[in-house]
Amino acid sequence: MGVAQRSRRWLVPVTAVAVVAGVGTLGPVVADASPNLPGITAQELLTKVQTAKVDGLSGTVRSAADLGLPALPGVEGGSQIPDLLTGEHTARVAFAAPDKARVAVLDNMAERVWTTDGKTAWAYDSAEREAVKLTLPARAHRPAGPELKPESYNPATVAKQFLDAIDPTTQVEVSGTDKVAGRDAYMLRLVPKTDKSTVGSVTLAIDSKNWVPLEVTVMPRTGKDPAAQLGFSSVSFGIPATSTFTFTPPKGVKVTEKSVPAVRQAPTPVKPPKAVTPKRPAQNAGDKPTVIGEGWESVVAFRDLDVPRSGPVGQLLANARTVEGSWGKGKILTSKMVNALITDDGRVLVGLVSPDTLVAAAPKAPR
Numbered sequence: 001m002g003v004a005q006r007s008r009r010w011l012v013p014v015t016a017v018a019v020v021a022g023v024g025t026l027g028p029v030v031a032d033a034s035p036n037l038p039g040i041t042a043q044e045l046l047t048k049v050q051t052a053k054v055d056g057l058s059g060t061v062r063s064a065a066d067l068g069l070p071a072l073p074g075v076e077g078g079s080q081i082p083d084l085l086t087g088e089h090t091a092r093v094a095f096a097a098p099d100k101a102r103v104a105v106l107d108n109m110a111e112r113v114w115t116t117d118g119k120t121a122w123a124y125d126s127a128e129r130e131a132v133k134l135t136l137p138a139r140a141h142r143p144a145g146p147e148l149k150p151e152s153y154n155p156a157t158v159a160k161q162f163l164d165a166i167d168p169t170t171q172v173e174v175s176g177t178d179k180v181a182g183r184d185a186y187m188l189r190l191v192p193k194t195d196k197s198t199v200g201s202v203t204l205a206i207d208s209k210n211w212v213p214l215e216v217t218v219m220p221r222t223g224k225d226p227a228a229q230l231g232f233s234s235v236s237f238g239i240p241a242t243s244t245f246t247f248t249p250p251k252g253v254k255v256t257e258k259s260v261p262a263v264r265q266a267p268t269p270v271k272p273p274k275a276v277t278p279k280r281p282a283q284n285a286g287d288k289p290t291v292i293g294e295g296w297e298s299v300v301a302f303r304d305l306d307v308p309r310s311g312p313v314g315q316l317l318a319n320a321r322t323v324e325g326s327w328g329k330g331k332i333l334t335s336k337m338v339n340a341l342i343t344d345d346g347r348v349l350v351g352l353v354s355p356d357t358l359v360a361a362a363p364k365a366p367r
Contacts, residue, residue, distance in 0.1 A: 035177050035184045037208050042172045045188055045206060049163060052211035056239030058094040059181065061155065063230045067337040094240040095154060102245050115247050122247040130256070131249045137262035155231050159204045159213030162190060169193055169295025180205040180214040181232040196357045197221065197296035198337045210237055220336050227337045292349075292361040299351040299358060301365035307342050317342065321355075327362040 065087065094102045102115040110127040121134040175189035185205040192199055198221050205215035215231025249255055292299045308314055320331040323341070330343035332355045341349040341358040347365050349358045 035179065037177050037184055037186065040174060040186060042174050042188065045174055045186055045211075046163065046172070048211040049160070049188075049204075049206055049213065054097075054210055054212055054237055056094075056096040057156075057212070057235060057237050058240045058244070059092075059232045059235035061091045061093050061230065062088070062233050063091070063228075064088045064226065065228045066225065067227055067335060093154060094244045096240055096245070100240075100242075100245045101154075102240075113247065115245050117242070117245040122249075124247065124249065124253070126250075129252065130254045131247075133255055133257045135257070135259040137260060155216055156213045158230055159216050162202055162204070162216075167295055169297070175203065177208075178205060180207075181235045183214065183235070184208040185214055192296040194296055195221075196354050198339065198352045198354065199227075199296060205231065212237075218337075223336065290366055292364045293353075293357075297351075297353055297357060299349050299353060299361040301361070302348045302350075303366050304346050305348050307346065307348065323355075323359050325359065325362060327365070330362070332358065 089105060089107055091103050091105045093104075094100075099118040100116065103113070105112045108127075110125075112126070113122065113124040115122050116136070119136055121136055122131060123134075124131040170193060171191045173189050173191075175187045177184065177186055179185070185207055188204045188206055190202040190204070192201075200219040200221040203217045203219070204213050205217075206212070207214050214235065216229070217226050217231075218228040220227045290301045290303075292301055307317075309317065316333065317331045320333050323330055323332055328343050328345055330341050330347075333340045333342065334355055337352055339351060339353060339355050339358055341347075341355070341362060343349075343362065343365075345367065347362075347367065349361055349365055351358060351361075
């Protein structure tokens with residue numbers, strides 16, 4: 001559907017940068033917080049979160065984002081920037097192990113639904129009056145990175161993307177306790193040790209009984225308001241009914257049916273003779289990006305992207321700061337959180353880093 005396609009274009013670089021931003025050095029115990037919970041170290045809390053397991057949960061998730069992405073000239077409301085990265089949104093969610101999920105996003109009197117029972121997945125947009133039905137292969141033969149990712153609306157999943165990338169680039173501390181969705185929670189705070197990142201801190205609210213992250217708050221390096229916040233306003237840890245994950249399209253809705261192909265084992269590649277230097281295959285927008293740097297200073301680089309040089313994007317680039325070096329010449333697009341370098345030869349470098357960090361990474365970006 002149109003909304004999902006537009007979202008993926010921006011979500012790929014932003015999510016990639018977020019996942020590689022690591023956390024590390026463990027901080028002290030905090031005992032003078034409310035509600036009154038037993039003292040716990042950052043190491044103990046991390047261990048409990050990493051080993052936590054719940055068979056199901058459901059609730060209401062609220063998200064708010066202000067990444068400072070620039071509005072495109074001549075485009076009212078910046079409508080070409082996906083709404084998942086701007087404004088406030090409410091979703092009803094349900095998850096059940098191992099592969100059942102449902103997310104219903106409510107925006108502007110319209111509803112978008114993603115749901116799967118493990119065998120079939122549906123994507124429905126009430127505003128477009130369209131639905132896509134996907135027949136999924138057996139779990140063991142399912143491709144990595146499925147087309148539909150309702151888990152993106154699960155605060156626990158988003159939080160673990162940060163926790164799973166632990167390295168020494170961040171101070172980690174238990175910064176207190178709080179009430180989230182009516183539940184007692186420990187606050188685990190991650191602070192980058194570098195001034196090259198646009199991220200000031202990431203705070204995870206961890207349920208004190210189930211050890212599941214309930215909320216994620218990202219603060220920018222400058223400013224007092226969160227750049228992004230995703231969390232439960234209400235939550236239940238019971239297993240949702242099986243019927244929760246089924247979907248029947250309303251009358252008059254156009255349904256498109258597709259099948260997700262099963263993953264087949266790739267044949268063993270044949271190595272070329274040593275005397276022959278194989279040519280580098282051409283890369284396109286669908287190829288995997290290159291990650292330059294580590295931790296919070298990571299930059300995601302794409303090449304051979306067809307960046308428009310006319311229309312609204314062209315106007316934005318025309319007003320952007322020009323930078324150049326031994327790597328070539330390009331334009332810097334800046335915002336509160338996400339910065340990008342678009343080079344004249346079709347490379348794009350994106351990161352939650354300062355503009356100078358992007359320029360420093362440019363010589364390492366593949367051509």
